[in-house]
Amino acid sequence: MPRDKKANAEAYLRMYRQMVRIRAFEDNANQLYLNAKMPGLTHMYSGQEAVAVGICEALTDEDRITSTHRGHGHCLAKGAELKLMFCELLGKEEGYCRGKGGSMHIADQAHGNLGANAIVGGSAGIATGAALSAKRLGRNYVTVCFFGDGATAQGLWYEVMNMAALWKLPVIYACENNGYSEYTPTDEVVAGSLTARAEAFAIEAHQVDGQDVLAVNKCATELAERCRRGEGPFFIELETYRYHGHHVGDINRDYYRSKEEEARWKADRDPIINFGRWLLSEGVATKEELAAIGSEIGDEAAAAVEYALAAPYPDAIEVDMHVFKGVEHALPYMSGARQ
């Protein structure tokens, strides 16, 4: 193995493990939904793992991200634990948000995750504001705003890109173009090119293969460093693919996407399979080592699911807690009870 590869082996294997963890998390979450053990619904990240992992590998815990309704991958890649994630998905007290957020609102402040967002494109302002704080407070962190191609139709993004460019903010807008805006092919809702839209604000734009974790990581590492030097903001369009439907219940999707197309992406462009092959061909890991990673993570995920299923729900007394910071119970407070 060449020297630089050996030096990077740890990072490569970490990225591989993270992608496998995300896939395992989503497979289990999907199963929980199918078995009617999970309240509500959820949006699977499977297929897009290289985007979250490639980018978050370039970040530190101090760096911030904002995430989307399809956010499990971002949370895990940014450092979240399987156990607490499953607890949140099941509405349990021990979850990241004490069961108050659920799948679409997981926030993990300790790892710089400012939260997933159930409004498509809704976090573009939050990410840009986090970058404003970095600049104003003299902190050297970078903020990555994850969003999908569907969010590029929202006006908010253009407003905040304009300000980010005017004020030279350290923010990276990372658009995961998975080809579908909910149940509609992206071609039908995007006029012109996405990179041109960022370039209209004089924001440097890049296009990267979102199935290639190393290409994603290389681009993100360079742009994050340049952000830290005051050269931001940046835009990356990452071409990727969503294996599941828009949400877990979106099963019959022939009307907008063929099974052949799905099979082709899974066979030819799966980010985990392809990166695994590369690790083998470069001698970074053996087949047995990769298989061991897979089974170890499978066991970890299964144990995390078991744990979450058995974990307690929040007590009823919590229902009006955390409405206001510094107020224990919001209902009496709002009627004028003194704190």
Next chain:
Amino acid sequence: MTREITLSQAVNEAIAEEMRRDETVILVGEDVAEAGTPFKVLSGLVEEFGTDRVIDTPIAEPGFMGIAVGAAMTGLRPIVDLMFGDFLYLVMDQLCNQAAKTHYMSGGKLNVPLVLRTNLGATRRSAAQHSQSLHALVAHIPGLKVAMPSSAYEAKGLLKAAIRDDNPVVIFEDKLMYQDKAPVPEEEYLLPLGEAAILREGLEVTLIGTSSMRQVCEKAAEILEADGISAEVVDPRTLVPLDEGTILGSVRKTSRAIVVDEGHQNFGVTAEIAARISEKAFYHLDAPVIRMGAMDVPVPFSPALEDLTVPTPEAVAANARALVRGVPVHAL
């Protein structure tokens, strides 16, 4: 020591004092820097605090509101200037879906210490999109606090408390009151959110007035006094939290109440306060609680029409007189 200053000066002083006290306080909005806003409320602040902290934005209300939410989540304490209350409709997602819910959705991990300053008030001949009083919209949303200063004194004390609050607070100033003077202490003071004030004591009817409707109620009380009717005037000061104790205590004493507010009457603040009185002080009441809000029409431009839409002291006094004399009252 007190001196008389305008509501505009009071707001300016509150912001300047808090920006001196806390470096993380910033001002964000359209024309907040050199222009000092169209109302000139913020004049002079950019000279003292610079453009790093007094930040002029493009005309992009959802954008700068969203940026302020993110900044508030990561260590700054933004004061957002929304030039007209009517523009609230433009920022509703960032205010109500993001700022209001972040603390709750994150199970208490994240919070949004942000002040949204905006205004309300008709009769400035500004027509339907620059005259609305939309505080009921945001008071409806759990997670937002809502303050309604009724004079320079309240404007300063409530704003200082709002800036120090760790939650999103929306403050509505009546744009017709910016030049109105009131006694304001020279010494520092804060008015806690959630404490109503009894501005005039009385025995026969309670007049509850928010923002500039407090002055309408005070004038109505003077008219009533000339008629030999003793009216009490209560200013809730904040809608969220709402100091029910003070309001209910007054109504239990007078046994009659009129709620006056410049928001639309239907489904509005007057309805909410009247309902709480009816639920919680019903057996003390000698008459129905009367709502007096703005007429339920878009605010018209013509002075001849616009003046018909806002409660007046005479109308409040007429309703109070009828209540005290036991005559049925038909609200607007």
